[in-house]
Amino acid sequence: MADLTPALKLADDGLANSLDRLFELLRIPSISTDPAYKADCRRAGDWLVAELTSLGFDARLDDTPGHPMVLAKDHSAGASTPHVLFYGHYDVQPVDPLELWEAPPFEPALKEIAPGKTVITGRGTSDDKGQLMTFVEACRALKAAHGQLPCRVTILFEGEEESGSPSLKPYLEAHAGDLKADYALVCDTSMWNPETPAIAAALRGLVGEEVMIEAADRDLHSGMFGGAAANPIRVLSTILAGLHDETGRVTLPGFYDGVEETPSQIKASWETLGETSEKFLGEVGLSVPSGEKGRSVLELVWARPTAEINGITGGYTGDGFKTVIAAKASAKVSFRLVGSQDPQAIRKAFRAYVEASLPADCKAHFHEHGASPAIQLPYDSALLQSAKAALSDEWPKPAVIIGMGGSIPIVGDFQRMLGMDSLLVGFGLSDDRIHSPNEKYALTSFHKGIRSWIRILDAIGQQS
Amino acid sequence: MADLTPALKLADDGLANSLDRLFELLRIPSISTDPAYKADCRRAGDWLVAELTSLGFDARLDDTPGHPMVLAKDHSAGASTPHVLFYGHYDVQPVDPLELWEAPPFEPALKEIAPGKTVITGRGTSDDKGQLMTFVEACRALKAAHGQLPCRVTILFEGEEESGSPSLKPYLEAHAGDLKADYALVCDTSMWNPETPAIAAALRGLVGEEVMIEAADRDLHSGMFGGAAANPIRVLSTILAGLHDETGRVTLPGFYDGVEETPSQIKASWETLGETSEKFLGEVGLSVPSGEKGRSVLELVWARPTAEINGITGGYTGDGFKTVIAAKASAKVSFRLVGSQDPQAIRKAFRAYVEASLPADCKAHFHEHGASPAIQLPYDSALLQSAKAALSDEWPKPAVIIGMGGSIPIVGDFQRMLGMDSLLVGFGLSDDRIHSPNEKYALTSFHKGIRSWIRILDAIGQQS
CATH class of the missing domain: 3.40.630.10 (Zn peptidases)
Incomplete structure (x- = not known):
């Protein structure tokens, strides 16, 4: 030396x-x-x-x-x-x-x-x-x-x-x-x-995806068309809400393929770090882990895959109120990956899920934002x-x-x-x-x- | 004259x-x-x-x-x-x-x-x-x-x-x-x-309402916190998705109080107008009514109440991608009313539903945008x-x-x-x-x- x-x-x-x-x-x-x-x-x-x-x-x-x-x-x-x-x-x-x-x-x-x-x-x-x-x-x-x-x-x-x-x-x-x-x-x-x-x-790996739902060919007055016209924000919300089940698991078919349980000795070494949910989340004003039930907060962020919505927009979002049914609505969605999850398979599963969830008259458009295992x-x-x-x-x-x-x-x-x-x-x-x-x-x-x-x-x- | x-x-x-x-x-x-x-x-x-x-x-x-x-x-x-x-x-x-x-x-x-x-x-x-x-x-x-x-x-x-x-x-x-x-x-x-x-x-009457869901005290990196931190866009999507059941009816308790069936002679006179879903919705690029099943398109827009999302925003919505978990997300929601539905009762039912749907660590803020029976x-x-x-x-x-x-x-x-x-x-x-x-x-x-x-x-x- x-x-x-x-x-x-x-x-x-x-x-x-x-x-x-x-x-x-x-x-x-x-x-x-x-x-x-x-x-x-x-x-x-x-x-x-x-x-x-x-x-x-x-x-x-x-x-x-x-x-x-x-x-x-x-x-x-x-x-x-x-x-x-x-x-x-x-x-x-x-x-x-x-x-x-x-x-x-x-x-x-x-x-x-x-x-x-x-x-x-x-x-x-x-x-x-x-x-x-x-x-x-x-x-x-x-x-x-x-x-x-x-x-x-x-x-x-x-x-x-x-x-x-x-x-x-x-x-x-x-x-x-x-x-x-x-x-x-x-x-x-x-x-x-x-x-x-x-x-x-x-x-963790990452799959970034943007989805845009399109219904009518223009923005509509919600008085004139409300109750009859498909509302892309409602369609998008329903699709996004369906990405997780009640236990916090991601619902996409095959999503957990390639996800392995973390070896117990690794989990044990993480336990010794003394991290709690209250401490980890407390720094940002939170306290209860929102992900899969029954796992430590370190396991959730280091060793478990996720689906997150990173952005959403549709309709009138300025000051005041506008009684509009938007022609389109879009969201940016990302998946964090662990183990040997296949980014392209997950992108495909997400798109298939969205397409299968579309009601009549609605179309989905996708835009890819990177992928890494x-x-x-x-x-x-x-x-x-x-x-x-x-x-x-x-x-x-x-x-x-x-x-x-x-x-x-x-x-x-x-x-x-x-x-x-x-x-x-x-x-x-x-x-x-x-x-x-x-x-x-x-x-x-x-x-x-x-x-x-x-x-x-x-x-x-x-x-x- | x-x-x-x-x-x-x-x-x-x-x-x-x-x-x-x-x-x-x-x-x-x-x-x-x-x-x-x-x-x-x-x-x-x-x-x-x-x-x-x-x-x-x-x-x-x-x-x-x-x-x-x-x-x-x-x-x-x-x-x-x-x-x-x-x-x-x-x-x-x-x-x-x-x-x-x-x-x-x-x-x-x-x-x-x-x-x-x-x-x-x-x-x-x-x-x-x-x-x-x-x-x-x-x-x-x-x-x-x-x-x-x-x-x-x-x-x-x-x-x-x-x-x-x-x-x-x-x-x-x-x-x-x-x-x-x-x-x-x-x-x-x-x-x-x-x-x-x-x-x-x-x-139809109208109740306008804005809801903002707040979780962490700042925007978070979805890699560092994803899987552990509550995501307000996911919470909001889930709440909005729950506003309708599978038959297109609004799920808020008491929502249909004061809604009466349209008299049959009125419905009959509307039938003579010759309006079809294809014609009514076709003008804006749609064809299938999205509201309650089993009702004509004129009945849906003239004589049935609705819940619509008029705007939604949260997280990163610009060009490109940002792997953020937003601190807050908000939506503008309106209800169209018929018969003797009580606007204030419906606002109250909506707020109670949102509050009851909030997961741990999340808060809801409401802003009123007018009401008329x-x-x-x-x-x-x-x-x-x-x-x-x-x-x-x-x-x-x-x-x-x-x-x-x-x-x-x-x-x-x-x-x-x-x-x-x-x-x-x-x-x-x-x-x-x-x-x-x-x-x-x-x-x-x-x-x-x-x-x-x-x-x-x-x-x-x-x-x-």
């Missing part, structure tokens, strides 16, 4: 400058799902290329049919050292409802929210700009301290993670030679709690164990191995397309409000995140 | 000028439900006051807590003549979705949509500016031909009909002395078909019979007595507060797209509507 003292000290002493750089990136409104922000996405990519180039990386912006990829390499550690691919994303979620933000989402700031507890506020602070910059700043400190990195590093930042990553697979395929490494490092996850770092070893990583790899040790050195409490409720499709793509497992380490916290107004990232997460990557990269370098 | 030839000729010769005046009124975007158009509503009222004053009416604009009332009198026919109160409304519905309009909604125009079939296009052409102007222009022709009207006429135009008429009852109460007449004339209804005028004798007018009055004869003289086919699916709450208010029945005559057509994009009013409706009121006012004058 190299002496890490100089690099860690550089990370500490340079924190203010690291924050300045992060704020520059946060100020760019790189909302990938909204075409209005296309130029901003490219600007974020350009900024990262310039930053990595100044660090001595061989960096470039690669065009795609969507937003561009940032690809950067520093292999000065030499061919005998391990090769890691670091992945992050520079795009962010939309910011609506804007009126709920306490400060403008793209004007990052430091805010002391409790004595000694400072956070960085703004869209993308936690998901994922703050996280990816922990790695960039760790590379900066290591290079400044030792003149080179402890292992070969390739960096891939994409700009479409929040909109289904449509360009990613073709890009991985076209650039497999550049991207294939010994393993991937992915920084887009959370700590177990503010004192306890976590490594995620199981991730669930991921299960090996619990016993040398990489996992050495990363666990490195993290445990940095933080007050030892690192834990956990599941993840959210999908990180790239991990599956790395596994299937490049034959490469991933190490999932991130420094988000459960109250970071990612995807919501007032997103934040703890200053501690950023600072100790940088220090954590210094330790992990060093540990990886020792494996050569 | 006076010689009507001069007045009818003046209506014919003056049609182009009548249209110019109507277009001036149509250009004012008097959308009452949207606070952004408050000044425009007042402008429409001012315009009408000026117009009626120039006709010799004693006219004024009366302020209310909402939009102002237009009140105008011409009693020069003398105290021995019948006194009628004419009612119309100068406010209009919102215009969204704006992109579906073929021409800007507040730039009225004449358009020949088939050889010899010309329509007036724009918001409010049929509901209700075009209709109320038929009466104003009839008064103009009668005064020009005879120097005075055949009976005493008071005119009331309100500006809040499309937003629940919150100021109307207090106004009727405060001005009962001015407004109490022998009967009211209301011009806000439709013809049976383009050749057959209609007098509406039964109107159903109306049944006497089929055998002298007024109804003489109006029927006057209309039959003007149009190619004899007038018919019909029911109405929509609510005109003012008719109930006139009955209860001023002890005055109403005569409901209007010249709208079923394809006028009222409340929808591309609203229109047939030029024939406007022209022969003016001529119809000349005949009806004359007939009323004969009753003195």
